[in-house]
Amino acid sequence: MSWEDLEARLVELETRVAFQDDLIATLSEQVSRQEMDLRELWEAKRLLKTQLSEMSPSNIKREEDEAPPPHY
Secondary structure (H helix, E strand, C coil), X not given: CCHHHHHHHHHHHHHHHHHHHXXXXXXXXXXXHHHHHHHHHHHHHHHXXXXXXXXXXXXCCCHHXXXXXXXX
16 A cells, blocks of 8 residues: 555545534534423423413313213
8 A cells, every 4th residue: 555545545534534523513512402492391391381280270070070961
């Protein structure tokens, strides 16, 4: 293997590493953004659950509490 071949392989490997480093950084940023979004969604869910539990109960009876229909 000649010196030029080795140099070409080294350049190719350095190029690949540079692209992989960029890809890893991009993926890391994306994961970080998704984690922040997920935390916001969990907080919104928690607030909605709290609001729902604080609401007055509905005046509509549950199906099992309803009287059966009259028979004719």
